[in-house]
Each structure stands twice: as C-alpha cells, then as structure tokens.
C-alpha cells in the first residue's frame with residue numbers, strides 16, 4: 602500500500618477544527634501532521650487537543666520541517682491568496698475556505714498557479730454538496746423545470762453578526778454578509794443553473810444596524826469598528842435572459858432568525874432548496890413532483906470528501922478553481938455596483 606498523504610492546516614480557528622481537522626482525522630490514507638497559526642499558542646493548543654504532532658506560527662518553517670502533500674487554508678479571507686500561492690509553490694494540493702480570496706485577480710492567479718503546478722485547488726462551497734443540490738442540478742440539466750428564468754437566493758440573518766474572528770473588518774474580510782454567507786447561496790444557485798454567462802449586475806448595500814447594535818445570536822461585536830455592509834440586495838442578469846436575485850444580511854429586521862435557501866422558477870416547474878421540493882402548477886393546483894422531508898446536512902463532510910477523493914484520483918467533482926474565480930468575480934462586481942450605484946457589465 603502507498604504511503605499516507607501528509608496534511609497541514611493553516612489557521613487554527615473554528616472552521617479548521619469543526620470541518621477540516623475532524624474530517625482529515627477520519628481518513629485512513631491521510632496523516633494530519635501539522636497546524637500553523639500566527640498566534641503560536643492557538644496552534645499549540647489546537648495541536649494538543651487533536652493529537653497533531655507539530656505546531657508552528659510560521660508557514661515557511663512548517664513546509665521546511667513537515668513537507669505536507671495537502672494543505673487546508675482556514676485563515677481570514679485576506680490571507681487566503683498568500684497561503685494558497687505558497688502551498689502550490691510547495692507542491693501541495695489545497696483545500697481553501699471560502700471565499701477564494703479578496704479580489705478576482707487574486708482568484709485568477711491562484712487558478713493559474715494550480716494549473717501550472719498540476720495540483721488540485723478546491724474551495725469549501727459546501728452547500729452544493731448537499732444531496733438536495735446535487736439532485737436538483739440533475740433535474741435542471743434534464744429539463745424538468747424547463748427554462749429557469751428567475752432564481753432567488755437568500756442568506757439572511759435577523760441579528761447574526763459573527764461575534765468571533767474578524768468578520769466585521771472590511772480590510773481583513775473584504776466585506777460582510779455577501780462575501781461571508783451570501784456567497785454560499787450564490788454558489789449553490791450558480792451550480793444548479795450550470796454557471797450561465799453573466800451580462801450585468803446591480804446592487805444596493807446598507808450599513809444600518811451593525812454599527813449601532815452590539816450583540817445578537819452569535820455573540821457580541823464592537824459597533825465602533827464595524828466596517829462591512831450589514832445587508833445587501835443584488836440582481837444578476839444572465840445572457841440567456843434570466844435573472845438571479847440575491848438577498849443577504851448579518852442583521853436585518855425580518856421575522857425569522859435566519860433564512861438560507863434558493864428558489865428556482867422555470868417555465869415548466871419550480872423548485873426550492875433546502876430541503877429540495879420540485880413542484881408544478883396543474884390548472885391552479887400545486888402538484889409536488891419531488892419532495893424531501895429534511896435537507897441533507899452532511900454538506901461539509903461531503904465537500905471535504907470530494908476534495909480528498911479527487912486528490913486520490915477518484916472521479917469526484919469539486920468546487921474548482923475556475924468556478925471559485927467566477928464566484929469571486931461576481932462578488933466583486935456586486936460590491937462595485939453597490940458602491941457606484943450603477944449596474945456593472947461583465
């Protein structure tokens with residue numbers, strides 16, 4: 602049997618532990634050998650808690666001593682680009698947390714570097730890996746919905762500003778709910794639609810609550826240094842004539858505590874995620890074509906599994922570097938449209 606592949610994680614925070622380390626530790630073909638965090642004590646505590654042999658505060662030292670085959674990048678958004686580029690230069694396959702980076706130019710550079718190195722670069726857009734999303738993608742491709750001309754994606758929280766990390770800091774994150782949670786439903790929608798070509802985008806962003814309130818369902822934050830949008834509404838127009846509306850918020854005065862779903866309206870049938878429901882109008886009566894009682898919540902595991910399987914040569918589809926670039930390009934265009942108050946042609 603071939604040797605185990607050596608894995609390192611950069612950024613010893615909550616997603617690194619809950620998603621990346623916990624998955625790597627279940628795979629027999631892998632060996633989690635190192636963790637890096639710019640806060641040395643966080644790296645050591647993480648390593649000790651999870652039984653990882655090496656902890657570092659400097660990634661270059663980690664590469665020198667540990668020579669990993671696979672690297673997970675779980676740092677704040679601003680550092681994704683540098684950590685992915687370094688990992689590819691070191692000849693590693695990379696699983697990078699979303700968003701790919703801060704700007705489309707960086708995501709393009711990362712994609713090109715992965716191609717040149719002949720290594721896998723995947724992004725953790727995990728909602729597309731839910732079996733609901735996978736099944737709907739098949740149904741849309743098979744024509745069950747007819748032509749899908751209106752899609753509405755929502756990633757809304759009533760008062761859910763993250764109270765940990767740097768999610769309210771524009772310089773380190775690149776933005777607020779759009780680049781953090783809206784991007785997930787944007788990816789799920791684009792995946793189901795088969796990444797249609799985008800014609801133009803328009804958007805409105807607001808900062809009305811995050812800089813006034815200071816606590817919510819995900820803890821406390823400092824409103825004085827809240828520099829990202831707290832709600833954003835965008836319309837994406839496709840060359841095929843269809844539109845995708847995106848609504849996203851960390852804080853917005855809505856009744857539900859949170860909403861995470863996408864609705865697809867075709868000229869033959871409609872569908873919603875999550876859970877998957879496909880329906881049709883029959884003379885004014887709603888007919889269910891397919892309905893799942895509960896949504897598949899095993900999405901993170903499936904996203905990690907697809908990446909590792911792909912690295913190991915199995916035919917597994919990943920959220921790849923080109924798709925990551927397209928999503929980053931959309932996010933940038935939406936922010937620009939909101940800032941300029943004009944629509945942006947792509």
Ligand SMILES: NC(=O)c1ccc[n+]([C@@H]2O[C@H](COP(=O)([O-])OP(=O)(O)OC[C@H]3O[C@@H](n4cnc5c(N)ncnc54)[C@H](O)[C@@H]3O)[C@@H](O)[C@H]2O)c1
Nearest residue numbers: 612613614615616638639675676677678680698699725766
């Ligand atoms: N896919 C998802 O659903 C999901 C969920 C949560 C977070 N994320 C993404 O994961 C990333 C991290 O989020 P988190 O919630 O784990 O944040 P976190 O704050 O819990 O963890 C980030 C860690 O990175 C470390 N760090 C900061 N700068 C560094 C640097 N230059 N080098 C090395 N380490 C550095 C911090 O000390 C911290 O321990 C973000 O990009 C976020 O968007 C994705």
